[in-house]
Amino acid sequence: MKKDFFENLIHGIFLIAGLITIAAVLVISIYLIISGLPAISQIGLKNFLFGKTWNPTGANPQYGILPFILTSVYGTCGAILFGTPLAFFTAVFLSKVASQKYKNIFLSGINLLAGIPSVVYGLVGMLVLVPFVRNIFNLSDGASLFSAIIVLSIMIYPSIVKVSVNALDSVPKEYEEASLALGATKIETYFRVSVPAAKSGIIASIVLGVGRAIGEAMAVMMVSGNVSNMPKLFESVRFLTTAVASEMSYSSGLQRQALFSIALVLFVFIMMINAALNFFLKKDKEQSGK
Secondary structure: HHHHHHHHHHHHHHHHHHHHHHHHHHHHHHHHHHHHHHHHHHHOOOHHHOOOOOEEOOOOOOOOOOOHHHHHHHHHHHHHHHHHHHHHHHHHHHOOOOOOOEEEEEEEEHHHHHHOOHHEEEHHHHHHHHHHHHHHHHOOOOHHHHHHHHHHHHHHEEEEEEEEHHHHHOOHHHHHHHHHHHOOOOHHHHHHHHHHHHHHHHHHHHHHHHHHHHHHHHHHHHHOOOOOOOOOOOOOOOOOOHHHHHHHHHHHHHHHHHHHHHHHHHHHHHHHHHHHHHHHHHHHHHHHHO
């Protein structure tokens, strides 16, 4: 009787926690829709999403966020392109090659990287990376899309490594033993058996990295220049997140509503990424079950 009561209590706590999470997502969604749609309807969806000029305080205010959208897409894709391969091979090494001693040492360092506040990444990037980029490429200003990509790559690295290591560690040893027994080498086993078996976890880690990269504000604001230009690799740019963070404190009227609309666009991007992940994982499970 006591055991049943304890199990029911734990079940109730988990149920309440799940309902709170769902409610929080619904409240955020409804609030962003209510706050963001009026500006979009007033500006016009086409002018808002595909306009190339953001000048809300000019004599003829313009609210085009295409530069912010493209910058966020390019910056996130660049960070994934740079950060994912390094994180993936690090995860395979730590999970399958490194001894337990070195694995613990490396994971401790990676956990420290994951715990560093984003503003510290931005400060180090502003003081070290930006001058380095300026000097090495002979630029007038090193604050650029390239600098933001490098900082984002470093920031998503520990998240991808940690989740990927957990996924690879969860692969049953019998899979690898069977592969080795059939004559495959250890490297072949790692990449042809262990990695495919842990594919869903590895993909989830990459999506987690995408979420952090596309949602980062302070660090990229400090190294990107925060200027609303159309994105070029070595020019100052502004991301969707930095547009909201840099102007929300003094905005009012239509400008403030437009910033909520930017947040709504960002929210939709993240929801689309999660939906795509669920679709491909479900499709992969269906194909594996056939």
